[in-house]
Amino acid sequence: MRIGIIGAGALGGTFAALLHQAGHDVEVTARGASLAAIRDGGIQLTGGYGDVHARVEASELLTRRPDLVLVCTKAQDAEAAITANAEVIDGATVVVVQNGLDGVDTAAKLLPRSSCLGLLSIIAANHTEPGSVRVTSTAESFLGRGDGPPDDESRRIAEVLSEAVPVAAIGGFRGAQWTKLVVNMVNAVPAIVGRSVQEALSNRLLRRVITASMRETVRIGIARGIRFGSLQGLDDRRLRRFARMPLWIGQRLPRTLFAYLGSVPNLGSTQQSVRRGQPTEIDFLNGAVVRQAEAIGSDAPVNRALVQLVHEVEREGFLPVERVVAVLRN
The missing domain is CATH 3.40.50.720 (NAD(P)-binding Rossmann-like Domain)
Structure with a gap:
């Protein structure tokens, strides 16, 4: 062909x-x-x-x-x-x-x-x-x-x-797209601090922010009437349960992604764009969550803040961990 x-x-x-x-x-x-x-x-x-x-x-x-x-x-x-x-x-x-x-x-x-x-x-x-x-x-x-x-x-x-x-x-491809979007929430934080995805998920403070962005994505999807597709060990039932969990318990979900990442350090697609000096697709990842929230008169503050930080990294370079952690304090 x-x-x-x-x-x-x-x-x-x-x-x-x-x-x-x-x-x-x-x-x-x-x-x-x-x-x-x-x-x-x-x-x-x-x-x-x-x-x-x-x-x-x-x-x-x-x-x-x-x-x-x-x-x-x-x-x-x-x-x-x-x-x-x-x-x-x-x-x-x-x-x-x-x-x-x-x-x-x-x-x-x-x-x-x-x-x-x-x-x-x-x-x-x-x-x-x-x-x-x-x-x-x-x-x-x-x-x-x-x-x-x-x-x-x-x-x-x-x-x-x-x-x-x-x-x-x-x-149910549309629902699977939303599940993939949840998984892709692991991209922004490593890109902001210049670490591999594995390193970011291993850091307790960074993992909390990743968990918060994933949970926010699921909650917006539920509000939009999405039935999440089965993908990478996640499905509609598990994600809906995750959306109700306190943040400290919900961290178990991003930790399970380790099993799919392998041992070779993975930079994530967003960070690879940063390192090549190219614009990232953050407006179509975390930014998509923000737009979906706005469409129903809601907000996605964690993802909105991560979009802003990635754009700052595009202009000025990697940021300290403290800048990411502060997302959950605002």
Whole structure:
């Protein structure tokens, strides 16, 4: 199959290398140093899926009409990237591989002739050097759209992607997106203090803030009428129980995420953007919680404060632990 991958960062690079290894005709988009590195030496994948050296076609924009497109840019770049490639990809099946809640709707709006699906990936990977990706933790990914059961196209595309990594077609995709959003609340705090996710979760004070942001996310989801999907050991029943817990007891939930992170230090996607000097997707993670709260006339003060701190880090560099801990005192 001819597959176009828009964005060859951590996840885009992982899928590109493994789909190429599976025998698919892969073309990726990249820019600047990443584009030069891929053109010169291909994509070097190491870690959880083994060592793969993939020589793939690379350009700033896709040059050939694909059968399947994976949009793997950061959430804040998706609209511009899809628009720039629309002439080539409109009409193809498009899979949005992104954090946040808006990716599939954005793609469907911009590509009226395409069938658009979403993919929730729990794969943890570090992309700190152009053309190089290290997978620190492998996991099954989940494909779907909307609130209903998985359709035939979701199952077909899941089978294709499973030739590279395990992918399951699921129902209740919107609820699973919210569960992934809860999991993604581990991103902001490590990015603010410049520590790995594992280090942040090991620190009692930082873990309290992470727990508070997760609990706030669940409470807003419940207020929005969301039924959370099953993902990474979490489900609707467990998250609703977590939302009622005192903070000190609720810390058990983020601690269980250790089992999925592995032993290799994981920086989280937000911190990786900071270290590359690029804008983060914080407005589509913690910021999404803030917007969802505003939509029902409520507030999400913990997540609002974390968004502000991450933007401060983007401008000025990492902050001391005390600045994060103060979030719970305000």
